[in-house]
Amino acid sequence: MNEALVRELVPAVIGILVRRGAEFAAAEDAVQEALIRALETWPGDPPRDAKGWLVAVAWRKFIDATRAETSRRGREFAVDAEPEAGPVPATDDTLWLYFLCAHPSLSPASAVALTLRAVGGLTTKQIATAYLVPESTMAQRISRAKKRIAGAQLDRPSDPATVLRVLYLVFNEGYSGDVDLAAEAIRLTRQLAAATDEPEVSGLLALMLLHHARRASRTEGGRLIPLAEQDRSRWDTSLVAEGVAILQAALARDRLGEYQAQAAIAALHADAPSTADTDWIQIVEWYDELLALTESPVVRLNRAVAVGEADGPRAGLAALTGLDPDLPRHTAVRAYLLERAGELEQAATLYAEAAHAATTMPERDHLTRESARVRPLPRA
């Protein structure tokens, strides 16, 4: 059986069962049983319509399971209730599953796990490995998430932003274990983009593709390579081209959102032959758009870096005023701008301070090196 095909079909089949009134957990169990049956019979007797076959068998398994404790009559009813064989129309059931898995009642971590399981079709073990927790821990997290949404309303929650945030969380989790979560997030976002007509979904897809295009150059042996030093010849130009095309189509719809604005910034970086040749003025303008949409201090911090490139480090430092100094990376940004302004002593101290506060090891090591570079320590 083709694993990629199954991974694509399972969420759709679960979606159809839930739509027909099965509870989420029961639907998933039924589909698992149908898959076992498929393993046994498909090699000798391949179905004409794999999805239709899975829906029919899973629905029968579901009915069997729900009626098992009632009488024989129930079983007869199950046979009656068996759906007609034949092609199943492609509906937006998968789309609906995305919304269910990103239900607002779930914590972000649970929503991510459930999305990877139900929409992505990953095994619990694969998800556990990717998040570096024991399989039993992840199994509990997923089963609790299922229980939590068991009573959730079947109508789609009105906030697609939650779905997009969950997908972006998956993307940002990086890539440990045998599952590349970034690639998985792109695959799921592609599916979502195909099933929906929403410029922000395209914006997120474009953003992921543009970031993903630069992945190979971003680290070297676990060491962080800053944008200015990245080997731009290693950027994946076909991913960049695809991302830019998707972004342009989305922007043409004239319904700007934060992911489209972020993608626009990423596109300007991807487009530039070097840091110096980057269109920083336009990047600052996009940050202004982004600020108007989100009013986020993190965006303001990033904007200060862009201002520093566009109008000089003093202007960048001025753009930092009023920002909470406890903001993640605030100290690193100040150190960078001070260094460029020639205040080396102060920059070195701040780089070291930023290294102390870093939350990832590559970032800590990078900032420590920056501090050492700016102020070479006397060696005995």
Place this chain on the structure above:
Amino acid sequence: MAKYLLLKHYRGAPAAVNDVPMDQWTPEEVTAHVRYMEDFAARLRSTGEYVDSQALTTQGTFVRSDGEGRPPVTDGPFAETKDLIAGWMIIDVDTYDRALELAGELSAAPGAGGVPVQEWLELRPFYAELPTVTE
């Protein structure tokens, strides 16, 4: 989600509120203490917040290289002066506040006389994995 280490010290932490050495507890008190911590871990397993826990013996030794071709140098054991780790639990929780809450709860395991030990636990965040997007 972020991972945190709850570090339990034999020595090195400030004194607990109910500060009676464990070898002076009754067997029932020891059993109650252990069961509390087992129940705690079981509950975290069920919420999907448990990662790992281990207890360590008191036999800690500092070791360092003494240069190429020479056996490593060991230091001690000078049991009376050193900080000594008794064990750890690793949790994977949504927020720092949740980590604090759980550490507080674990610190309240019953001790001598069935009264909570209220020992000091060290709470340390893990470095995260490098996220995909850094600029």
